[in-house]
Amino acid sequence: MENLSAKYGKTLNLDKLTSYCPGCGHGVVTRLVAEAIEELGIMERTIAIVGIGCGGFSHHYMDIDAIEATHGRAPSFALGYKLAMPENIVFTYAGDGDTCAIGLGDLLHAANKGMPITTIMVNNTVFGMTGGQMSPTTLVGQVTATTAKGRDTALQGYPLLVPEMMRSMEGVKFLARESVATPKAIRKAKRSIRKAFECQVRGLGYSFVEVVVPCPTGLKMRVRDSYARCANEMTDYFKPQVFRDETEQVDVA
Amino acid sequence: MENLSAKYGKTLNLDKLTSYCPGCGHGVVTRLVAEAIEELGIMERTIAIVGIGCGGFSHHYMDIDAIEATHGRAPSFALGYKLAMPENIVFTYAGDGDTCAIGLGDLLHAANKGMPITTIMVNNTVFGMTGGQMSPTTLVGQVTATTAKGRDTALQGYPLLVPEMMRSMEGVKFLARESVATPKAIRKAKRSIRKAFECQVRGLGYSFVEVVVPCPTGLKMRVRDSYARCANEMTDYFKPQVFRDETEQVDVA
Amino acid sequence: MIQETLFLKNTETFAESLARCGVKYHFAYPITPATDVMKRMAVILPRYGGQMMQMESELAVSSALAGAACTGKLVATSSSGPGLTLMHEAIGFMCAAYLPCIVVDSMRVGPGDGDILGAQSDYFVVTRGGAHGDYRTVVLAPSSGQEIADLVPHGIRLAYRYRIPVVFVIDGVSAQTTESTTLPAYNDYSAEFDTSGWAFTGTKDHAKRALITGSYSHQDGYEMNERLRAKYEVIRDKEQMWEQDGVEDAELVVAAFGIHGRMCRDLVSRMRADGKKVGFIRPITLWPFPDRAFEALGSCVQNILVVEMNLGQMVDDVRLAVNGRIPVHFLGKTGGDLPMYTLADMIAEADRLLGE
Amino acid sequence: MIQETLFLKNTETFAESLARCGVKYHFAYPITPATDVMKRMAVILPRYGGQMMQMESELAVSSALAGAACTGKLVATSSSGPGLTLMHEAIGFMCAAYLPCIVVDSMRVGPGDGDILGAQSDYFVVTRGGAHGDYRTVVLAPSSGQEIADLVPHGIRLAYRYRIPVVFVIDGVSAQTTESTTLPAYNDYSAEFDTSGWAFTGTKDHAKRALITGSYSHQDGYEMNERLRAKYEVIRDKEQMWEQDGVEDAELVVAAFGIHGRMCRDLVSRMRADGKKVGFIRPITLWPFPDRAFEALGSCVQNILVVEMNLGQMVDDVRLAVNGRIPVHFLGKTGGDLPMYTLADMIAEADRLLGE
Amino acid sequence: MADKHHVIDTRRCKACGVCVDNCPKGVLAIGTAINAQGYNYVVQAQPDKCVLCDICGIVCPDVAIGVVATN
Amino acid sequence: MADKHHVIDTRRCKACGVCVDNCPKGVLAIGTAINAQGYNYVVQAQPDKCVLCDICGIVCPDVAIGVVATN
Amino acid sequence: MLHKCTISGSGGQGSALMAKMICLGAIKEGLKVVMTQTYGIEQRGGDSTAYVIVSDQPIGSPIVENDADIAVALSSSTYANCFEGVVPGGSLFTNSSMVEAPRDARGFRQVLLPVSDMAVELGTVRCANMVMLGAVLAGTGLLRLEVAEEVVRESLGAKKPQLVELNVNALRAGFAAMEKEGN
Amino acid sequence: MLHKCTISGSGGQGSALMAKMICLGAIKEGLKVVMTQTYGIEQRGGDSTAYVIVSDQPIGSPIVENDADIAVALSSSTYANCFEGVVPGGSLFTNSSMVEAPRDARGFRQVLLPVSDMAVELGTVRCANMVMLGAVLAGTGLLRLEVAEEVVRESLGAKKPQLVELNVNALRAGFAAMEKEGN
Ligand SMILES: Cc1ncc(C[n+]2csc(CCOP(=O)(O)OP(=O)(O)O)c2C)c(N)n1
């Protein structure tokens, strides 16, 4: 049977079936990352540092070296790696829970250090892998396995806006939030992910892309409804935008 | 010999000499905190949760219950405490290292939860207690025990702007940066610290005050020079300002 | 809540037992196979006037737990190995600070992120402490849903009597086992203890109290440690618990805790039915380790077989307890589709040792 | 750098020795009494083409260390008890991941934030692991500046030969001791080992490699642990190190590591001068513990005295090694203005045991 | 212009329906046959309506469908 | 108006000089006597110039100086 | 009376739910039950096996140690393990929609039923587990069909009433198919 | 030759620096030295004690175990401990500017010198440690004054040349005062 490798090239490994649930947004983001690596021709010197969560499987579908970091620490792993091997391209890939719950401190310090590494945060507003518990990005009122009556701001606060926290950091050179809610959004997300890698390839500094995606299983929703939610409630709060893009300007490396 | 207890009242314990170095900014901030507690009449129900660092000594000079938390975790300690004992007033007091190096993740999550607790971060741009190493707030070019040639943005990034990261958090109801560089600045700092406590007393939400202070010892400077630096280089970068003040608005508790 | 018998996952049994015995505040971060404790706590605690607070990491969980414990109220957390690892700092702190609390550790395979199936590989860190400094926590190892329900009141009393964290450990297989358990009626066991003499509740009714575990004088550090040493001696002396059967005339004693301990009952009855002189000791307190059970073994015992879901941890304590008097053998593994031994495996090894 | 003799704090000796033996990247976070290692590294590493990177917490330190170790390059960190506690997650990870690295732990008094003076209270966590899962690290315990300089090359070789973290422990008193030490000339010992067969350096010259310690199949988890078990057996078999003197005809053997071990030399010469039959064993590898030194003790030995700056940790390993054959006594404390025993204290206790 | 054709990798498809929902021409449908993963993989119910726009390829989370250029 | 007077708690003073630098009237100076902490505590070198503005009290990091109202 | 059951499938096929239904039914019948399980880390797609022991006597060891008298393989990835774990005289229920090349059973009975295809016909492949449960009940007498239906009604009725009928139909379809197959 | 020295003061008084000067001087003289220290957690204000062993033989145990033959107490808070740790025949040098009520020394010599006041006169209380060092040299012959001066020059000269003269003067003042005191 014919597959799509003629279209996507070598980075994506289509022999392996994904272990994502049907309709999972990780599938799209994983592919976009692979496309960026492929298009920039950096596959042989790119290292994935993935977090713990469903996105931890992402590297299995790319023929690149990969490190599954401890939970939340991928950005610090990446810093250490990049210091020791600056000629390689290092990106972290993890969910909202890994990246901005347990990993928030490591993430923001890595961003603030401004070293050229790239972070992809896949925000599905829930801890997918562990069965759909509240995450820092869970929407107000959202019912999860640990917020049976919906997220309550009095006790749990408001959904965390992560790139917004990096706006005052000079070392962050590409900063964007995207989504996979629609074909158009996916095209935009693809552009931003590619720029985030480019930012590193050119040695400009730290780059970050949050991608807002559905997790039908964690949300206990039909796939179609989960995409509708992504296109509406989710992106109403997590507004897709390019906060900063210095790839258009200087060139360092 | 007469002391100043007639002026400051019961919260400050003037029998104990401080263990701060001569000229240390913690001395001023400790007093301002005690004054706020005294003026609000909440001494008997206020609990200090202090970090590890020179500011960890602050509670010794106030006749209030106190908990010396593990390094960087004071905000999480405070959340737990406040959940179990909401009728009490809980504040954290710690340096820049404790609050925004190791403690950054805990700090930002506590702020984002928006529960009514108060954080005082005493920013002297250095790890004082351990002998003057670089901290996240060390200024660009600043020589410290671990940056012999000055902070280098290529490796260490830019000084971290902490309240700026909280600007997009709805649960943060009072947010300010102050300094102790001059008598006038100290008066302003006093007002903000008092408001931060008031914010909690009235149950509005999370409150945060960063206070920019000199650490003559850690900086290996004469006291006079350290105050001049505080009034100039430090506050040029860390601009004192009230970012948000919702104490003027609603009343919840 | 009234006494009732429910068909529950043992993680849920932990939640129900803790809430019914007085836990008001539960702090946790999701991790398989412990998440069901926090999930159920989130639903039931408000009924008891309490709250489950989900934190953003296990570091934050354990710190919030410590902060809440300072009020004297009964607090708990639940996690699994990788999460527990991040809690040791706070657990060591709470030991130094004389703070009571309950920790539930549903052990999974390690090291690293590990496998979510069960293991007993946290034995060392819970009995010796995973943080710096000299400290111990009480460690209780129930082996069934009913024993969880029955031990929780005892654990709470130990936590308050000694002002010490009490850790419940259970392997992930047992944690996910679903069985019928009779849950107690509501009774706050912590209410038996007066915390007003030490809790950090504000200076309304007491002189300033300060919880200090660090920036004390060198001499204070010494004295704190001597006080701890004395407390640990008392606990070691008074609080050893174990189950045993058939040891009086046994030639072989099998020692195991948790699920393997539970299987020992079947092992002994089956082997005894074949006329084999086998007994078992199932430690219920892992710390203090039930040395006495082993010290009391008669000269009939020719071998001890320790079975664990790890590469050899409790076996050290058994060796220390028998002090060379009886040969101690070990059967253990961790990981795999069935991350433990079957009864048949255990019997085969026991037979081998009997035949030796 | 050429060989030279300098009057250095032992923390600085660590920095010099590591840099001169090939460490290129050092990650650390300040903590007394370990900070001087990172301070000196910050200054000297650039001379070797390397870098000290200060991170914002010990969690970040150990994570960056692990990330850098993935490249196959020689990396190190330094901390003290409270910091080490936060590194166990990553250390356990590196054990699972077969990553070499060097960790320097300058031990202070605990639990809690603790006292900055020295202790030996991290013995349990370094020898048993402070994280979940079954794993071990090699642990080396030098007792003087010169021994630090001499052991560092060996430690680096062990780290690469076995692809395992190697932990150097030293009590805070020794860490802050200043003495003259002959430092080696520059030689990168890690260059003796070829890392191209496993390092995660990109797929230019190898097929995809993935470092996985968690989301593997159950069976893979089992196999990983069995591989680790086999490796640990080899290390236990081959790598025990200790110093001993006067044990051949000793009635009493004193066992101690680090500073107390160093003092044993004086103790034995003084007591021998008084005609007393005393010997000593000073473990240099704490893991693998030098069981053999104790197994070889003759029947002349009537007592063993273990002296530690803690409440009793290594004493367990001594007891396990002698397995009841010889009574083992313990003398230990932690904290205080002098957080250890004097030679006089040790001799007094030795005399008491000789008189018993 | 390169020659293009539409591909469905039935082995990979998880029948999530995202492509079905997004196809502007209503070409696709969930089928009734079951693949080795246990899913009723998607089929081109109306292949002649397909305009080779590759929207299905853009949205598919499993790289199971899309338009390939034969050059 | 309450009666006010100036206080120096010589026991607490660490001779940091912050008050000296900030006193608008040049009243204060580091002294030569040593207190129990080992510091040459501050003195009012020109007491009659003092206007009881309490700026010294506001800036002193050791609550060692300032103006107290006797009411 | 003593039954040891192994019920396996890949994630999302609902093997654990099927096992739980058996437990709840057995409790209704006054029997003792213990259920344990193993599973992969994936939310979907990983393998998952539930073990159920049903007895009229107190149950000691909770583990089914390759000595199941009732085994169910819903997916091909779990088939081999399941096959190995059946005792002589036991029954293995195999989902022939997924297991393409079933092995020859020796010493025990193997029932081949295309429960996934049957489920698709009933409306969704997701109710394959209930089809299989019906078949197991018919094939072993483990529980009465009415008891299982009651359990379905009680557990789904409250939260997802729309699913009750689907699942009851699935149960019945499985039961009927097995009876036809020749009990 | 063997000297065991205990040099204590509160933070900021420079007891550790004083001890280090002794070590560097002894090394210049071809002797063996080991220095250990204890200190409080505060950067200033806490107590700090340095122990130095100087010998012409290799040094085993690095610890001064209450058997100092040369002891220095710069502050009152460290005085009591220091006092207890002097061997019979040893010398205790007490900063009488700070220690208000010195005890009676029995079996050893106690030298009372107001080194803080002397330092104030020399320009800053901070050089009290160097005044004391001068006195110790004069009182014990531990090192020659010239050697100590050389050490001061070498260690301060590079980084802080303006401090060299101040410290050399302090050394000399202490030395002279001790000689006057009647060695
Ligand atoms: C230290 C530690 N704590 C908790 C866990 C359990 N855990 C595994 S994945 C995960 C979160 C997954 O959420 P997210 O990062 O949002 O990823 P998703 O699966 O939603 O893509 C958690 C908490 C763990 N593996 N390690």
Ligand SMILES: Cc1ncc(C[n+]2csc(CCOP(=O)(O)OP(=O)(O)O)c2C)c(N)n1
């Ligand atoms: C886990 C841990 N790591 C490191 C330390 C060492 N330590 C003590 S205080 C401190 C930082 C102090 O800096 P800061 O918070 O800025 O306080 P300051 O003294 O400057 O007021 C550090 C790193 C510790 N006690 N615990």
Ligand code: SF4
């Ligand atoms: S649980 Fe959610 S995030 Fe995880 S694979 Fe399934 S849909 Fe994706």
Ligand code: SF4
């Ligand atoms: S070291 Fe700095 S922060 Fe600490 S007490 Fe001294 S001046 Fe203050």
Ligand code: SF4
């Ligand atoms: S290529 Fe376009 S028209 Fe054709 S099936 Fe895909 S989405 Fe539909």
Ligand code: SF4
């Ligand atoms: S989007 Fe992909 S996986 Fe989903 S139904 Fe279409 S082809 Fe199948």
Ligand code: SF4
């Ligand atoms: S009160 Fe004002 S004038 Fe008087 S000493 Fe103080 S600062 Fe100077």
Ligand code: SF4
């Ligand atoms: S500011 Fe305070 S401590 Fe400083 S010199 Fe003046 S009175 Fe003394």
Ligand SMILES: [Mg+2]
């Ligand atoms: Mg998520």
Ligand SMILES: [Mg+2]
């Ligand atoms: Mg600071």
